[in-house]
Amino acid sequence: MVASLRRLGLIGMAITAGVLLLVGGIAVAAVDAQLRSDAATAAVTLTAEERRQLEEAGIPESVGTDTGYFRRSLIMENLSSGGDMPERAFEIHEMEDGNVSISWGGYRAEYTVISWGGWQLQPIGIPAFTGLALIIGAVFAGAARWQSRHPLARN
Amino acid sequence: MDRAGFDPRYSPEFQRGFDPAVHEEIAAPTEQHEHVQPRPITPVPEPIMRRIPPAPVDAAEGSEQSATAGADDMFRPAESPDQERSDEEAAPVVPASPWRNPYLVALSVAGLVLIAGGVGGFRWSLKQVFSGAVYGSGASEGGMPEAMIAAQLAWGLSPLLALAGVLTLLGVFFFVAWRWSPQRRFVDDDSGAAPPGNQSD
Numbered sequence: 003m004v005a006s007l008r009r010l011g012l013i014g015m016a017i018t019a020g021v022l023l024l025v026g027g028i029a030v031a032a033v034d035a036q037l038r039s040d041a042a043t044a045a046v047t048l049t050a051e052e053r054r055q056l057e058e059a060g061i062p063e064s065v066g067t068d069t070g071y072f073r074r075s076l077i078m079e080n081l082s083s084g085g086d087m088p089e090r091a092f093e094i095h096e097m098e099d100g101n102v103s104i105s106w107g108g109y110r111a112e113y114t115v116i117s118w119g120g121w122q123l124q125p126i127g128i129p130a131f132t133g134l135a136l137i138i139g140a141v142f143a144g145a146a147r148w149q150s151r152h153p154l155a156r157n
Numbered sequence: 158m159d160r161a162g163f164d165p166r167y168s169p170e171f172q173r174g175f176d177p178a179v180h181e182e183i184a185a186p187t188e189q190h191e192h193v194q195p196r197p198i199t200p201v202p203e204p205i206m207r208r209i210p211p212a213p214v215d216a217a218e219g220s221e222q223s224a225t226a227g228a229d230d231m232f233r234p235a236e237s238p239d240q241e242r243s244d245e246e247a248a249p250v251v252p253a254s255p256w257r258n259p260y261l262v263a264l265s266v267a268g269l270v271l272i273a274g275g276v277g278g279f280r281w282s283l284k285q286v287f288s289g290a291v292y293g294s295g296a297s298e299g300g301m302p303e304a305m306i307a308a309q310l311a312w313g314l315s316p317l318l319a320l321a322g323v324l325t326l327l328g329v330f331f332f333v334a335w336r337w338s339p340q341r342r343f344v345d346d347d348s349g350a351a352p353p354g355n356q357s358d
Contacts, residue, residue: 028310031314035306121279127314131321135324138264141264142328145258148260
């Protein structure tokens with residue numbers, strides 16, 4: 003193990019560690035994105051009881067479109083704000099006269115907003131960035147060690 | 158005894174009117190010549206060695222040489238071994254251009270690609286999310302989760318890629334500045350060593 007590491011050299015080890023960090027960081031970010039998508043999907047998915055209520059009220063057709071739109075909104079708000087993903091993105095109200103209505107976006111009242119400033123650095127992206135920086139740094143070290151083979155050249 | 162009448166610059170016994178019986182006392186001290194201090198030895202001049210002129214390549218050229226050519230060579234000071242060694246060290250060794258460094262070229266290309274990829278990826282993610290292109294581009298409901306995951310990855314990582322590209326290009330510029338030499342032109346494989354008189358740096 004130690005002998006193989008010595009054979010790699012400092013630059014080789016840095017590149018290897020960088021590739022591992024980059025691939026691992028992208029994998030972790032992909033898993034995080036998948037979890038965020040699943041949470042958003044769960045937040046906009048109607049339960050069987052809610053779907054029955056809406057069918058009785060005659061508004062099931064518009065729910066599908068709203069689901070896709072709010073799912074995307076939930077993901078982007080979560081990305082840009084850094085807050086938590088709400089468990090439910092809508093509320094179904096049953097009036098006294100028997101009418102049923104659904105309201106989207108009620109979660110925003112209790113939404114934890116860290117920043118609405120657009121893109122922000124998330125901790126999940128740091129491993130991939132560190133791996134990329136290691137690879138680039140190793141290539142810079144290789145550039146510093148490089149010597150020209152020209153007979154008249156001096157580095 | 159009065160020494161008047163004798164030129165003090167010369168010995169009295171060789172001057173007119175000198176009588177050894179009378180002027181013996183005067184002559185005696187003159188015999189005690191002041192000891193001349195030996196002059197310091199001057200340093201030995203450089204040895205003059207004959208430098209063997211190169212053999213004439215052509216008889217005609219040899220005949221056209223001036224008559225004093227051999228003498229000119231003969232009276233030149235001999236070259237010491239140290240001087241020869243310094244001449245060898247002063248061979249036309251010129252620094253290599255940093256842009257011949259393949260690592261540096263790869264870093265420059267990678268920096269540009271990272272910047273372009275980062276900016277392009279971020280714009281793509283914005284288009285995917287805010288313009289509803291997940292649906293508009295013909296993606297089915299089943300393909301939407303994959304598109305959203307890719308959009309999230311692009312959103313989160315693209316600015317970091319662009320940042321890495323900017324830092325890489327900055328590093329390349331610092332590296333070139335570090336290796337830049339104002340004294341000589343850089344060596345190019347095609348043109349060979351640049352002539353010393355053709356310095357534009």
